[in-house]
Amino acid sequence: MQATLPILSFEIRYHLRRPTFWLIAGLFFTIGSVDIVSKAEQGNAFFFVNSPSQIFQTTLWYSIFGILAAAAFVAETFVRDANSRMESLILATPIRKWDYLATRFGAAFGVTLVAFSAYIPGMILGTLMPDLNAYALGPFRADGYLASYGLIALPNLFVVSALAFAIAARTRSLAVTFAGSIILVMLYLASLMMVGADKINYQQYPFWAMLDPFGFYAFESNTLTWTVFEHNTLMPSVGGLLIWNRLLWIAIGLMVWIASYHSYKMQAQSPATTSRKTVRKKRKSPNPPISQSPISQHYTVHRQSSVFTQLLYRTTFELRTILQSKAFWLLTGFGLISLIMAALGAQSFNYSNPSTDILIHSATVYLDYILFAIIVVYAAELVWRDRTLRLQPVIDATPISNAVLLLSKLFALFAIITFNLLLAMAVFVVYQILSGYTYFNFPLYFQMLFVEHGPYFYLTAMLALFTQVITRHKYAGMGLVVLISLSHIPLDALGLYHNLYRWAATNDIEYSPMNGYGHLFTGHLWYSLYWGIVGAILMLIAYLLWPRGVQGRRRWLKAWRMASKGVKRTLAALVVGWVAVGSWIVYNTTMVNAYQPPGKEQTAAEIERRFKQYENLPMPVVTDTKVNIELYPDRRYFQAQGEYLLENRTNQPIEEIHLLTFINLELADVVYPGATLREAHPDWGYYIYDLAEPLPPGAEQTMTFTTQTAPIKGFQNQVDSDDVYMIYPNDVVDNGTNLYSPFILPFVGYTKMVEHKKAWQRAKLDLPPLEQRMRSHDDPTGLAQTMMLTHLVWGTTDVTIGTASDQTAVSTGQLVDQWEENGRNYVRYQSGPQSRGKFTVYSGEYNIHTDDSYRVPIEVYYHPQHTDNIDLIVQHIGQALTFYEETFGPYPFEQVRVVEFVYYDGMIFSEGGTLGIPEVLVWKSQAEGLGKENIVDWLTYLLAQSWWEDQLIAADVAGGMTIREALSGYASNLYMRSQRTPIQQELAQKQRLRDFFRGLGKLDFQEPPLTDIYNELPIARHKGSLILELIEDQIGKDATLKGINQFLADHRYQGPPYATVLDLRDSLAAQASTVDQQSTVRDLFAQVLTYQVGIADATYAPIADGKYEIALNIEAQKLKTTGLGEQQILPLNLPVTIELNNAEGNLIRVIRPSLTDTQTTISLITDELPESVTVDPNYRLPSAYLQDNEKQIRPRKITSNQAFRPVTTSIQP
Secondary structure (H helix, E strand, O other): OOOHHHHHHHHHHHHHHOHHHHHHHHHHHHHHHHHHHHHHHHOOOOOOOOOHHHHHHHHHHHHHOHHHHHHHHHHHHHHHHHHOOOHHHHHOOOOOHHHHHHHHHHHHHHHHHHHHOOHHHHHHHHHOOOOOOHHHOOOOOHHHHHHHHHHHHHHHHHHHHHHHHHHHHHHOOHHHHHHHHHHHHHHHHHHHHHHOOOOOOOOOHHHHHHHOOOOHHHHHHHHOOOOHHHHHHOOOOOOOHHHHHHHHHHHHHHHHHHHHHHHOOOOOOOHHHOOHHHHHHHHHOOOOOHHHOHHHHHHHHHHHOOHHHHHHHHHHHHHHHHHOOHHHHHHHHHHHHHHHHHHHHHHHOOOEOOOHHHHHHHHHHHHHHHHHHHHHHHHHHHHHHHHHOOOHHHHHOOOOOHHHHHHHHHHHHHHHHHHHHHHHHHHHHHHHHHOOOOOOOHHHHHHHHHHHHHHHHHHHHHHHHHHHHHHOOHHHHHHHHHHHHOOHHHHHHOOOOOHHHOOOOOOOOOOEOOOEOOOHHHHHHHHHHHHHHHHHHHHHHHHHOOOOOOOOOOHHHHHHHHOOHHHHHHHHHHHHHHHHHHHHHHHHHHHHOOOOOOOOOHHHHHHHHHHHHHOOOOOOEEEEEEEEEEEEOOOOEEEEEEEEEEEOOOOOOEEEEEEEOOOOOEEEEEEOOOEEEEEEEOOOOEEEEEEEEEEOOOOEEEEEEEEEOOOOOOOOOOOOOOOOOOOOOOOOOOOOEEEEHHHHOOEEOOOHHHOOOOHHHHHHOOOOOOOOOOOOOOOHHHHOOEOOOOOEEEEEEEEEEEEEOOOEEEOOOEEEEEEEEOOEEEEEEEEOOOOEOOOEEEEEOOEEEEEOOOOOOEEEEEOOOOOOOHHHHHHHHHHHHHHHHHHHOOOOOOOEEEEEEOOOOOOOEEEOOEEEEEOOOOOOEOOOHHHHHHHHHHHHHHHHHHHHOOOOOEEOOOOHHHHHHHHHHHHHHHHHHHHOOHHHHHHHHHHHHHHHHHHHOOOOOOOOOHHHOOOOHHHHHHHHHHHHHHHHHHHOHHHHHHHHHHHHHHHOOOOOOOEOHHHHHHHHHOOOOOHHHHHHHHHHHHOEEEEEEEEEEEEEEEOHHHOEEEEEEEEEEEEEEEOOOEEEEEEOOEEOOEEEEOOOOOEEEEEOOEEOOOEEEEEEEEOOOOOEEEEOOOOOOOEOOOOOOEEEOEEOOOOOOOOOOOOOOOEEO
């Protein structure tokens, strides 16, 4: 004890006096404050950035960077004695092993905790900054900081520190320690990739959640289904996977530490004794002559060789040193495992096959974390290795240029980066071979790895060397690289989005299987050149400041004075080139093309401010559309000459016409008899025309117009975007164009589509609160208008499309003509008077597959490389078509078309029997297991819209979206249920519920009931179809289908007043056989309801006559959600199916009691002993909690005086 306290005190003082402590503490303080300000200024929807849940997530993310702190303090403690040659002297003293190891570890670990803890005051300070979004800030929650620190930060840093101690004490190498510690990051990334990106693998979730050393997925499992309100107010639960994950990794950390402690030998370790093999070699080999020694040869090379030879020799030397180090092979091994995990996890991206683009997309996690860490660690190691070995004075005295010393280290880093990128390619090619995928696209491998992703890492290598040189401090240089790489966070907060000042950033670039990189690649190359020049400038400055000999404080000035004219001229030339390239980029991205920061959100807000005053003006509707569209894919623009037949269906004369266009669309040549342009607002796409003669009620008039986009020139800083929700760019691309008619032709009148519906967003944009999100169900104006596209009614379309000679154009309606003219291909499509008046245009280099095996022909237009799933697509389109016609009535079109297009805007389409599906869905999915489920789901969901979108019109009132989405989703699931086995259906329904509730917890808006939905598609489709299935469970399938078909019959091709969600609700309620069922149907539409059912206990006891008494304790709750997720617990008050099965899985008994209390005890007698019991076996109740639906029945004792009271229930055989 006498020695412990002095050692502890010395170690703490030593670390606190080091600049490293203050640098790392400052780093975490800065990250904490800047991160919180960035999130709060942008507005994180209704989620509080300082809620306990968010604090936990932030702490998890920061603790990954704790590796830097642990290595800086813990590892350095056990490396510095060897590096300073003091280890032998210290170990020669009578110091106890406990004091030398445990006490010093405790001090270093404590200092690590203190430095890391700086993020907490940083976050708190960030929440106090002015001008933050009030919706994003909650009350101060000290318990959130304390709990997250105790459950996340403390265990994570202990595990990292224990591992750093174990490696550093054994190897005496910081580089190996960093490399070994990255295994923790690798395990986290493995969990991330194996759990899934787009699609979650719930079967493997618990395993990988336990394997994640940082506890991210274990934490998420406890908050997976939380509402916004719960995220903002509740403290995350300690139970479940989280506590077991924490205990597991604390135990692992303790075992690692104890094993290292006991294996540590209190004797100095020297390079000569670390390897027995080395010792034997040294004993056998005589000492070489001085003239043949490596040092002599090294000097000779530097004296006699050219600069190029010196550079080659020195680069080889640096690279050989890296290749001979344990750290490199540790990192390579970890990288190899990470890449294998990335390949295995690639199918989580929409269950894709292992195509080159998807595999590299999945590898970005590895590249962004592991490769970045390798660059940062090795840049520091290369610069500081000679100093650590005390060879720097010797090297400084050799006749070798600073440029050789610097560039040799840079080229060694480049070689490591290249090796890792080639390793990724090798792993993925092997994985493709093992998966039976034989389309090896090696040019794409090189393009994506070395041209798309590579520049960032090569530039980061330059930056990492530069920061080491200018800071002259190992950890300061590493920390500065991390800060610069994270600089996008404060820049986002400041609204600075241009890539000219975001480190190594280029324009938005995304590979498309159909379109390649298209027009995006030009900008990427210019930005890469720009940042390449910046990297060259940094290297030249590093050359001037290269540490050699004793340097004073004014080294920058001295370096400049000593620089040769050639160096100064080179620097000047680089600066001129940088300015020239930067100017060219500015010219292209701000003058030739408009600069649009992402998420600008101003267009819609400004349209609402200026033009909402015209919302209730009477406007004509479009009853006939004729348009000639000329597409120019090579120049990426189109021209459309159109004609509307306008009709006044209001009860008053129309004196003015308002036209509205969206992103980048130019409107010209508007001709309406007697109309004059009164106001033109091209910036907002709004035009007002006065009519010389008012259009009387019932009258018609034609209006012609031209719309076009301008030919694209130069390149952009970003992909065009519009902040109007559900309005997407009307881009023509080289191959795979899709254009949606409402976005390329003018709207007539103001539309509520432009209005931001989210309260936090309106407050951020200084918009007044909405009096109503949508019109009420009985609003006369809303009932007379179609949902969203208020100017379109039942009417004909006549569309002629011209495109390039090597492409095929496809659209909605009947193909009536096809020809070639002037080296271009033309098609003409027409639709009859029972058309919705809207269409989509596609153009691409398609292969065409036609199948006439079903009642109507099926045509598939697809990318020539995407042939794998064509037969499956045709099969299920045909089978679903037959199923839907038998269930819902005749299909209204003469063919079904399925068309592939590029996935730039995220849209899908179903217009008049033509289904538009982007290239990342369906076409590349694996046609088995969940991949097949995904394919069939998309196809049948879109096909079902031929009944619920193309045969009726929803009124422009609240809940209109529910009609199309809920009924299409229900129809799709109805078909898929008919195709599955019972086991497949159970697994699919569980996956569906988990996916829905996981997504529900991430929504940034208040969940509306089905009667109030506007454009909340996840609720309308997924929750709506779940509710319809629950109604089916309550009133019966036949009654449900009868109600749906009656609703369709009542509103098929109906004019105003159009159908509302209340009509659908009432049609279903009319089929209910009891008042309670009718009430249930109405509640399910009008309230936000979810459920929680489970079996608390299930026991049996044998009774007389060989029978068994079964006792079931059922917990059943109905959760009524209001506001942002506040939940009220109510009795279920519904009949629920309960099944009992024997050991072979065969059904013994089915009962359907009405559960009127939150807890119910059910007793019943069976002739056969059941093995298990399941409540709600078909999972019809929308529930986030599925783990207690099934339970094994255990034996219990029964006494003679116990009375048996069976429940009164309807029993089904």
